[in-house]
Amino acid sequence: MVLALLTVAGMAAAMGLRNAVHCVLALTLGFVGIAALYLQLGAQFVGLAQIMVYVGAVAILAVFAIMMTHNPESANLPVFSSQWIVGCIVAAAVFAVLARAISSSAAFTQVLPPQPGATVHQIGDSLMHRYVLPLEIMGLLLTAALIGAVVIAMDRKEEMR
Amino acid sequence: MNSLQNYLLLSSLLFSIGLAGVLVRRNAILVLIGIELMLNAANINFIAFWRFGPDPSALTGVIFALFSISVAAAEAAVGLAIILAAYRHSKTTDLDQMNSLKG
Amino acid sequence: MTHLARLAQQLDQIFVLAAHWLLSYLPAAIQPLCSAILSVAAIIIVFATLFAITTWLERKGLGRIQNRFGPNRVGPFGLLQPIADGVKSLTKEDIVPITADHAVHFLAPVLLVAASFLGYAVLPIGRNMVLVNLNAGVLYFFAVGSMMELAVFMAGWSSRSKYSLLGAMRAIAQMISYEVPLVLASIVVIMQAGSLSTVSIVDLQATYTGIWPHWFVFTPWGFAGFVLFMIAATAESNRSPFDLPEGESEIIAGYYTEYSGFKFALFFLGEYIGMFATSGMAITLFLGGWSAPFSFLTWVPSYLWFFAKLLAIISVFIWIRGTLPRLRMDQLMNLAWEFMLPMALLNLFTAGLWHFMAAGSLRWLVCSTMVVVPCILLSRGLKHKKKFQVRTYHYSD
Numbered sequence: 187m188v189l190a191l192l193t194v195a196g197m198a199a200a201m202g203l204r205n206a207v208h209c210v211l212a213l214t215l216g217f218v219g220i221a222a223l224y225l226q227l228g229a230q231f232v233g234l235a236q237i238m239v240y241v242g243a244v245a246i247l248a249v250f251a252i253m254m255t256h257n258p259e260s261a262n263l264p265v266f267s268s269q270w271i272v273g274c275i276v277a278a279a280v281f282a283v284l285a286r287a288i289s290s291s292a293a294f295t296q297v298l299p300p301q302p303g304a305t306v307h308q309i310g311d312s313l314m315h316r317y318v319l320p321l322e323i324m325g326l327l328l329t330a331a332l333i334g335a336v337v338i339a340m341d342r343k344e345e346m347r
Numbered sequence: 348m349n350s351l352q353n354y355l356l357l358s359s360l361l362f363s364i365g366l367a368g369v370l371v372r373r374n375a376i377l378v379l380i381g382i383e384l385m386l387n388a389a390n391i392n393f394i395a396f397w398r399f400g401p402d403p404s405a406l407t408g409v410i411f412a413l414f415s416i417s418v419a420a421a422e423a424a425v426g427l428a429i430i431l432a433a434y435r436h437s438k439t440t441d442l443d444q445m446n447s448l449k450g
Numbered sequence: 451m452t453h454l455a456r457l458a459q460q461l462d463q464i465f466v467l468a469a470h471w472l473l474s475y476l477p478a479a480i481q482p483l484c485s486a487i488l489s490v491a492a493i494i495i496v497f498a499t500l501f502a503i504t505t506w507l508e509r510k511g512l513g514r515i516q517n518r519f520g521p522n523r524v525g526p527f528g529l530l531q532p533i534a535d536g537v538k539s540l541t542k543e544d545i546v547p548i549t550a551d552h553a554v555h556f557l558a559p560v561l562l563v564a565a566s567f568l569g570y571a572v573l574p575i576g577r578n579m580v581l582v583n584l585n586a587g588v589l590y591f592f593a594v595g596s597m598m599e600l601a602v603f604m605a606g607w608s609s610r611s612k613y614s615l616l617g618a619m620r621a622i623a624q625m626i627s628y629e630v631p632l633v634l635a636s637i638v639v640i641m642q643a644g645s646l647s648t649v650s651i652v653d654l655q656a657t658y659t660g661i662w663p664h665w666f667v668f669t670p671w672g673f674a675g676f677v678l679f680m681i682a683a684t685a686e687s688n689r690s691p692f693d694l695p696e697g698e699s700e701i702i703a704g705y706y707t708e709y710s711g712f713k714f715a716l717f718f719l720g721e722y723i724g725m726f727a728t729s730g731m732a733i734t735l736f737l738g739g740w741s742a743p744f745s746f747l748t749w750v751p752s753y754l755w756f757f758a759k760l761l762a763i764i765s766v767f768i769w770i771r772g773t774l775p776r777l778r779m780d781q782l783m784n785l786a787w788e789f790m791l792p793m794a795l796l797n798l799f800t801a802g803l804w805h806f807m808a809a810g811s812l813r814w815l816v817c818s819t820m821v822v823v824p825c826i827l828l829s830r831g832l833k834h835k836k837k838f839q840v841r842t843y844h845y846s847d
């Protein structure tokens with residue numbers, strides 16, 4: 187319960203704060219909260235991978251991007267877009283629909299089943315036997331994303347010199 | 348926090364917070380962060396259903412969540428590269444000002 | 451079991467037995483919590499003391515390498531110097547720049563120290579002496595290590611100063627670049643051990659053939675992996691020759707510039723604790739953890755071996771710091787991406803080959819050539835891009 191409150195508070199702060207760097211730091215707190223939820227649910231590997239990938243890489247990527255696109259006079263501009271009321275209404279409507287659907291379903295209030303084992307050995311086995319095709323496709327995807335990101339963000343002016 | 352319903356409510360709350368962030372913030376990077384938040388909320392769904400659902404020994408939820416984390420990381424990298432390139436072109440990350448396709 | 455063997459075993463498990471005896475006085479309901487608190491307190495006290503000893507050792511060692519005495523006034527041989535340093539840093543004025551981001555500026559050293567100490571939870575310091583035997587222990591260690599980079603960024607950004615920001619960007623670029631060879635070098639060990647749990651990795655290395663132990667460093671791929679891991683660990687802790695982000699002669703103190711007094715001491719502490727944790731992981735993965743080097747020495751308690759190996763690695767770190775010059779930023783990045791990454795991938799291939807070949811001298815020969823020849827070829831090939839000339843010095847007349 188505490189973890190859930192911490193996560194929600196962190197993510198709400200991440201979306202609402204004025205300073206972009208503070209947003210990313212609050213986001214990191216939210217990521218750690220989600221990782222703790224995964225550990226509570228018994229998925230050790232995914233929780234630790236979440237910390238390593240999101241906190242250790244994605245958050246740092248985001249702060250690098252904020253540092254590189256930092257505009258000093260943007261601190262005086264409004265933080266929220268001009269149509270922010272519509273956005274909030276849409277988000278609230280989505281949450282209302284989802285919450286209604288979840289609460290009205292009778293299948294979700296069962297008793298707690300016994301803890302399933304998700305050792306690293308079993309994950310490795312399924313990755314290599316049952317899910318080997320998605321694994322290879324993921325490798326290709328990550329390679330393409332790596333090359334694409336480097337090419338897009340490269341400084342073109344150096345090429346023309 | 349020991350029923351599937353609570354975890355699903357939490358993930359839908361996080362999803363709608365992310366959606367609000369995407370629709371409301373001006374800075375392009377914070378919009379991307381909102382998208383990451385939505386992907387994380389979906390991951391919580393996967394893991395919760397794996398834990399409480401039928402046949403947890405197939406590890407389907409865990410593997411799907413792992414792949415979802417990798418795809419989200421790759422998409423964050425490419426998205427931030429695009430934002431950097433757009434910033435170099437138009438000198439601003441304000442999405443309200445990037446409203447014409449003509450360079 | 452003979453009397454001496456039983457005595458050796460009791461000495462080996464003395465801390466475990468003492469903890470059990472202390473906890474037996476408490477009601478059973480709060481015993482797990484108190485056991486955890488006791489172990490955490492023990493780790494913090496032991497490694498903070500080791501930090502104090504290391505600062506003394508480093509200053510004396512560097513002094514001798516640089517042909518001068520180190521500190522020798524405060525106690526016999528300067529042994530009380532860490533206490534003097536501690537008193538100084540606690541009583542200095544805490545200066546925070548007015549334009550600094552106060553919340554983030556305060557949290558950065560706290561996060562660094564917290565992330566560094568969290569890594570010790572999976573290190574087996576002795577037989578049966580690990581805080582938590584996680585199923586994915588090595589992954590936990592690297593996940594916690596990647597939180598240190600965020601703390602570095604927070605420190606550099608919140609100070610709102612040119613030197614800090616530049617130092618922080620350099621430091622993060624260096625740390626994420628060297629995280630890749632670090633993790634790849636440890637994957638080799640995980641492949642051979644078949645498990646991510648640090649306890650099972652050490653248990654696998656604690657067996658002997660004759661008098662020689664089965665440490666992973668005594669195999670070709672293990673030796674290459676150990677060298678790669680140590681170089682990457684030096685870069686991860688921002689130590690010389692990789693200390694450009696905090697070099698004193700370059701950018702004052704890099705991302706530490708605007709910190710003074712106790713917070714600076716916390717940064718110092720966090721960095722050294724991180725260095726000890728990474729060395730501890732190297733010992734666990736490659737040097738056999740708490741196992742003795744020869745089978746006739748197993749009567750010495752296991753935790754003594756762990757700390758002996760840790761002190762040996764710390765001494766090598768100090769030696770390298772005093773001897774090698776600092777690498778430039780582009781040289782640093784080239785080393786990581788053009789030399790260490792291909793070597794780490796080749797090492798993976800070699801370890802796979804080792805696993806599938808039959809035991810004997812053939813696989814030693816094949817795997818050693820597979821490790822040594824690409825190393826030589828790669829270092830020669832990368833050298834040809836640069837021109838090496840005899841340096842001529844122009845002095846003003």
